[in-house]
Amino acid sequence: MASTPAPTSRRRTGATRERQSTHEGFLVHKSGRWIKISAALAAALILLYIFVPLPPHHFGSSWLGYTLGTVGALLILWLTALGMRKRAITPGRWSLKAWTSAHVWLGVLLIVIGTLHSGFAFGWNVHTLAWALMMIVIVSGIFGVTAYATLPRALSANRYDAEGAITEKQMVEALRSLDRQLHDAAQPLDRECAILVDHSLEQDPFTGSIINRLTGRYPGDATREAASELRRLRAHRPRVADDPLDKVDALLTRKEAMLARLRRHLRIKGWLQAWLYVHVPMTFALIAALSAHIVSVFFYW
Structure with missing residues (x-):
């Protein structure tokens, strides 16, 4: 005669109930x-x-x-x-x-x-x-x-992204790493393009008022302006092999994405504290x- 799985089922149900009670939110407590x-x-x-x-x-x-x-x-x-x-x-x-x-x-x-x-x-x-x-x-x-x-x-x-989780500290470190790469990649550029990259490197990503942080809007974003202006300049220049502007553009794109992620992180944290x-x-x-x-x-x- 087959044994019934009722006791196991009861134990599982009790454990589930206990687990649900542990994770119960304070708004609906008890x-x-x-x-x-x-x-x-x-x-x-x-x-x-x-x-x-x-x-x-x-x-x-x-x-x-x-x-x-x-x-x-x-x-x-x-x-x-x-x-x-x-x-x-x-x-x-x-x-x-x-x-x-x-x-x-x-x-x-x-x-x-x-x-x-x-x-x-x-x-x-x-x-x-x-x-x-x-x-x-x-x-x-x-x-x-x-x-x-x-x-x-x-x-x-x-x-979280496709590569896993990243902390706020890692976001800042990633920005610094991108800045170092941008500094090296911008060395072959002409003066006009190099100045645009320098503006991005010199701007503190944490500058801005509390309103900027809570809204996530930074009107004077030097990285966004540099990327936009460099793309405009590239459109009026002949394409060449191993163009240093290509590498700089790719790095600025990555920096824009990481900046947006960090600022979104700070905006959410700001609202949690404001x-x-x-x-x-x-x-x-x-x-x-x-x-x-x-x-x-x-x-x-």
Whole structure:
């Protein structure tokens, strides 16, 4: 009688389940536990706001307004603790992945809490400033989550080609190697062509503003200009055997491709980091505005 493969199948299924759990993203951690909690709380708060009889004016000073304000302020302080929490990687219910998942979805919930707390009463005051800073922090955080969910794949794809993977350091070394080859290949060229190659060799590939890096556009690219001008000059010259311009053109083409690859790499890395330059400073500004908001409320209360 043939033995059944059921136990093996069960073991494989369990291993697969364990592997899937290990690689589960923080956004859907524990089957989206924090998505569900945040959505349920948001729905409950909106229903309270709609159906509980409250004063039409000065909603923030009602019992629900003060409750939402207190919860929102404590939640903001808890959300800022993620930076310290990252220093300790621990498993379990409050693992770093669970904490990050809660950070994201409770941060989104804060839009509902903060807006309902305001009673939709906005003006030129510290209260609206605190709300606006809160929204900037949340929106920049959403952008950061989107970036971390999509850009690493693009960063990895940019590193691979037919010859395998290449690191940022290897890209820079490849550029330097091409520059050395260009320097040697340009020696037989006439003065006009040699000057064009020199411009490419002298330009630092890392020059440019933060806007250039994030957009990947470098209007004054000496390598692109040199390649374009040399091709134009070649078109008006008779073709000869072993023309040094042929080798220079081939090297410039390779350098253009490597430059584009390196700049694409830096652009993706830039977007992975740029949002933090908004998110973190605005968080501290939010805490300052929140403190002023609380002091002013209790001063007038």
